[in-house]
Amino acid sequence: PAGALKSIMKKRDGPPRSEAEGSKKSLQFVGVLNGEYESTSSEEEEEEEEGDSSSEKASADSSDSEEQGDTETSDEEAGEGECEPGQECEGANVTLPEPPEVKEKHAHALPRFELSPRMREACLIVKTHLGHPGATKSKEVLASSSLVLQEWFRLSSQKSSIPDTVANHLLAFAEVSPALLAHVVNLADGNGNTALHYSVSHSNFHIVQLLLDTGVCNVDHQNKAGYTALMLAALAAVEQEDDMNVVRRLFSMGNVNAKASQVG
Structure with a gap:
């Protein structure tokens, strides 16, 4: 510069x-670099x-x-050196802004998740029906609702379910519509169990947290046996402190006493 x-x-x-060179040479510590002294x-x-x-x-x-x-390179001309456009000069300090392409590379490092065409079409049909709750379900609506339910429980409610996959789908549902997100999150199978019931039972607390983060999860929903996810949490294996924090959050959001009295 x-x-x-x-x-x-x-x-x-x-x-x-x-x-x-005539002076005596002796080592001195002048700083720390990467956890080691630099001499x-x-x-x-x-x-x-x-x-x-x-x-x-x-x-x-x-x-x-x-x-x-x-x-x-002369004394007089060196002080008058000009910076390139976009640079910020102050004395001997030159600050170069980070190129936009570098920021974009970090921001778009991973491809954006999208629903499969078939799943997205089914979601749009269900969304339209949700806007007309009193309307009779056509065969198309019934088929689409069944597809969404089966796919949702397949990806969210297994012991081997992957949190990132669940998170991607939750975002995709929310992009279609908030109403669709609330509908899917609270879907129940033939036994009345929701994804929250299954996630708690499998101790998949990362997924439990994702469901709670949506803000539309009904934590007090009872299955056909009368159990809520909160009751199942009392029987779940909780080993990590982070998991315990999720359980505490779940209990803070639910009405434990009211549901226990109904079951008991």
Whole structure:
């Protein structure tokens, strides 16, 4: 940079290298780099202070040749060096903004998840029906509702269900419509169990957390045996502190006493 060249050239009139070499060399700790001490010698410190080491001269000559035509090397002209557009110069400090393509690379590192065409079509049909709750279900609506239910329980309610897969689908349902998201999250199978019932029973607490995060999960829903997910949580295996925090959250959101009295 221009400021660095100016600083180096001003120091070329200092005492000769032999004076610095005459000093006794001793190691000193000057900082920590990556968890380890970085050492230097008093000789190196004196050379840096006096600005007269041969390495500095070589660096200056190398910088002169590399930046020829772009940076002026005289004392007066070095202070007047101009920065490229988009750069911020302040004395010898030059700040280069992060290229937009780098930010975009991080932001779009993973491909965006999308529902399969068949699943998306079924979701749109169910969404339309949800907007007309009193309407009679046509064969198309019944078929679409069945497909959505089967796919939802397949991906969310197994012992081997993957949280990331569930999260992607929840986002996709929400993009179709908030009403569809609430409908799918609270779907119940033939025994009255929801994805929350199954996730608690399987101790899939990451998925439980995702369901609670939607803000539309009915934690007090009873299955046909009269059990809520809260009651099943009392029997679930909870080993990690993070899992216990999810259970506490589940209990804080549900009406434990009222449901227990109904079952008992």
